[in-house]
Amino acid sequence: MARRDEPVILRLYCAAVLAFLSLPIVVAVGVAFGSDKIARFPPAALSLRWFGVALSNPTFVTALGNSVVLATLTTLLTIVIGLPAAMALVRHRLPAQGALETFLLSPLSLPGVLFGVAMLFFLGASGFGLAGWGILAAHVVIAVPYVLRTTLAVYRGLDRGLEETAGVLGASPWQTFWHVTLPLLRPGLVAGGLFAFLTSFDNVPVSIFLTTARTTTLPVTIMSYLVNQDFDPIVGAISAVQVALVLGLLVLLDRIYGIGQITSLGGQ
Amino acid sequence: MSTAVGRSKMADVELRAIAKRYGAVQAVADLDLRVEPGQFVSLLGPSGCGKTTTLRIIAGLVRPDAGQVIIGGRVMNDVPVHHRGLGLVAQNYALFPHMTVMENVTFGLRMRNAAPADIARRAGEALEMVRLTGLQDRYPRQLSGGQQQRVALARCLLVEPAVLLLDEPLGALDKKLREAMQVELKSLQRQVGITAIFVTHDQEEALTLSDRIAVMHQGRIQQVGAPHDIYERPRTRFVAEFIGVCNFLEGEVVGRQPGAVMIRTDGGALVAVGADAHGAPAEGVKVVVAVRPEKLVVGAPGTSHSPALPARVEAVVYVGTAVHYHLRAATGERLIAYRQNDAAAPVALAPGAEVVVSWPATAARLLPDVSG
Ligand SMILES: Nc1ncnc2c1ncn2[C@@H]1O[C@H](COP(=O)(O)OP(=O)(O)OP(=O)(O)O)[C@@H](O)[C@H]1O
Ligand SMILES: [Mg+2]
Numbered sequence: 109m110a111r112r113d114e115p116v117i118l119r120l121y122c123a124a125v126l127a128f129l130s131l132p133i134v135v136a137v138g139v140a141f142g143s144d145k146i147a148r149f150p151p152a153a154l155s156l157r158w159f160g161v162a163l164s165n166p167t168f169v170t171a172l173g174n175s176v177v178l179a180t181l182t183t184l185l186t187i188v189i190g191l192p193a194a195m196a197l198v199r200h201r202l203p204a205q206g207a208l209e210t211f212l213l214s215p216l217s218l219p220g221v222l223f224g225v226a227m228l229f230f231l232g233a234s235g236f237g238l239a240g241w242g243i244l245a246a247h248v249v250i251a252v253p254y255v256l257r258t259t260l261a262v263y264r265g266l267d268r269g270l271e272e273t274a275g276v277l278g279a280s281p282w283q284t285f286w287h288v289t290l291p292l293l294r295p296g297l298v299a300g301g302l303f304a305f306l307t308s309f310d311n312v313p314v315s316i317f318l319t320t321a322r323t324t325t326l327p328v329t330i331m332s333y334l335v336n337q338d339f340d341p342i343v344g345a346i347s348a349v350q351v352a353l354v355l356g357l358l359v360l361l362d363r364i365y366g367i368g369q370i371t372s373l374g375g376q
Numbered sequence: 377m378s379t380a381v382g383r384s385k386m387a388d389v390e391l392r393a394i395a396k397r398y399g400a401v402q403a404v405a406d407l408d409l410r411v412e413p414g415q416f417v418s419l420l421g422p423s424g425c426g427k428t429t430t431l432r433i434i435a436g437l438v439r440p441d442a443g444q445v446i447i448g449g450r451v452m453n454d455v456p457v458h459h460r461g462l463g464l465v466a467q468n469y470a471l472f473p474h475m476t477v478m479e480n481v482t483f484g485l486r487m488r489n490a491a492p493a494d495i496a497r498r499a500g501e502a503l504e505m506v507r508l509t510g511l512q513d514r515y516p517r518q519l520s521g522g523q524q525q526r527v528a529l530a531r532c533l534l535v536e537p538a539v540l541l542l543d544e545p546l547g548a549l550d551k552k553l554r555e556a557m558q559v560e561l562k563s564l565q566r567q568v569g570i571t572a573i574f575v576t577h578d579q580e581e582a583l584t585l586s587d588r589i590a591v592m593h594q595g596r597i598q599q600v601g602a603p604h605d606i607y608e609r610p611r612t613r614f615v616a617e618f619i620g621v622c623n624f625l626e627g628e629v630v631g632r633q634p635g636a637v638m639i640r641t642d643g644g645a646l647v648a649v650g651a652d653a654h655g656a657p658a659e660g661v662k663v664v665v666a667v668r669p670e671k672l673v674v675g676a677p678g679t680s681h682s683p684a685l686p687a688r689v690e691a692v693v694y695v696g697t698a699v700h701y702h703l704r705a706a707t708g709e710r711l712i713a714y715r716q717n718d719a720a721a722p723v724a725l726a727p728g729a730e731v732v733v734s735w736p737a738t739a740a741r742l743l744p745d746v747s748g
Contacts, residue, residue: 267470269468269470270470270472272435272464272470273464273470274472274483274487275436275437276435276437276457276458276460276462276464276541277483277484277531277532277535278459278484278488278535279458279483279487280487281458283458283487284458287483287487288472291474292473
């Protein structure tokens with residue numbers, strides 16, 4: 109956020125970076141509001157026609173639904189796995205603690221394509237095949253580090269005395285978790301969960317190896333559409349829907365928790 | 377006052393042969409301590425001597441390697457923290473940052489599923505008691521240090537703990553507030569009649585607040601006693617040195633008189649120390665003579681009763697209410713003497729003055745020499 113006493117040059121620099129980041133999205137989304145059959149920016153005449161076309165295309169709609177369900181399940185599972193993992197790493201002395209933490213965070217540094225191929229071979233060789241939970245498992249693996257990292261950062265900064273004092277005051281371990289630990293870890297969980305959702309929601313390199321026509325996700329569908337056809341307003345429209353969903357999620361979280369609180373944790 | 381918070385279980389606490397080791401560090405060693413019901417006992421000692429560890433063992437946050445923790449006649453070693461029924465105020469207060477003052481204060485009762493009406497009434501009384509009425513909807517970060525401290529105290533008292541454990545609760549406050557809170561804490565403890573164990577490394581604080589003081593050193597209790605007992609009759613050189621300021625003269629027992637022992641200091645001076653009939657060391661034993669600076673009498677040569685050490689004034693430090701004389705005995709020992717700055721005897725001595733130093737035999741203490 110620009111403060112009034114910020115030097116002009118810094119403000120210009122920030123504006124340039126923001127423009128660089130957002131203009132491509134503005135173009136892709138803007139195209140969807142045209143009435144022409146050919147993608148053009150700025151559109152010659154405004155129309156919502158292509159939204160109608162995109163949202164009545166069963167391929168896109170199925171993919172969108174899959175992506176939402178997949179990202180939601182991924183988020184829930186990463187929290188269910190990441191929270192206890194963070195608690196164990198911070199509050200308990202485990203054998204090979206450092207190695208364990210590095211291992212859990214390692215998917216961050218693994219190239220997506222490599223992991224996608226590896227998962228494909230694994231699912232094939234083990235006879236599990238490309239069932240829906242295969243891609244869910246893959247997304248959970250690549251998303252867990254985000255929840256783990258933010259939760260670890262918050263938990264490590266938390267005074268252990270809070271949980272101890274709760275215990276002395278008569279709270280059982282479960283009550284302490286529910287009334288003290290969990291509320292204080294919530295910023296980390298929400299931030300990590302948000303990253304997990306977004307990671308799953310726009311993943312291509314892993315999903316592309318593991319989806320079938322039935323389990324395909326929106327980014328994969330858009331990509332194969334672009335490979336087979338040209339960029340046209342239908343892609344713009346469905347992209348706009350995707351962006352709107354993400355923005356809606358961010359606004360919702362901002363209302364509940366305040367985005368400042370969430371983003372400040374991402375960098376720790 | 378006989379409010380709900382005013383009730384207390386007044387348990388006694390007994391530690392038997394407690395030991396705790398962290399790697400190579402023996403944090404607590406063979407520690408015995410008895411705290412009578414309703415007493416205010418301080419654990420006093422330098423940093424790292426095991427005070428916090430001892431307190432955490434009582435609370436159940438640390439499991440001792442050996443020994444027993446007995447509270448209200450019940451062995452607590454295998455009783456989990458949340459079933460011990462204690463109260464703890466930590467140095468940083470450990471207030472729950474996501475709860476209001478009211479939610480913090482009522483935490484213990486809510487965890488016990490007390491009736492809401494009961495919780496509200498008792499919380500109101502507790503807040504009044506620590507003078508926080510009106511602040512119940514604030515969050516901890518919106519309170520001053522002293523207010524936070526009182527919230528932590530109210531939060532403890534509301535669960536009517538058998539024992540109140542305080543780990544340097546005043547350490548984070550500035551001197552003025554600290555002294556005000558000392559008075560407040562003591563009167564609150566007396567009013568509630570609760571057993572309190574108070575950890576501090578501040579000897580003045582311990583002397584002011586405590587019914588009894590346990591002086592700790594390297595994981596062991598060196599001496600337990602009432603404040604004046606600890607000050608007037610220290611049993612070891614460490615205790616004499618840690619509580620207040622003390623002069624030490626090392627020497628050897630050379631003879632006995634009725635009610636006193638004659639000591640030849642290493643520098644060659646002959647001094648007498650009052651000694652009880654029993655326990656006076658035999659001739660030839662190495663000992664340390666300890667005398668408080670305010671017990672020394674500094675006078676012009678030839679004016680004093682024996683035994684007297686000839687000495688020279690090396691420095692005079694004026695501190696307002698008193699004058700401190702830094703002295704060097706003719707036999708080499710360094711001494712410090714305090715002289716009250718009263719109207720009858722204004723500051724007279726200057727650096728370089730030749731004097732004699734003496735003291736009533738009963739004002740000196742004979743301590744075992746542990747260095748040799
Ligand atoms: N969890 C721990 N792990 C390792 N060593 C510890 C631990 N807790 C305490 N110690 C060590 O045990 C000794 C006693 O520590 P303790 O905290 O009881 O001292 P203290 O008397 O409270 O000191 P202070 O006045 O500085 O608070 C110290 O040497 C300390 O380093
Ligand atoms: Mg301590």
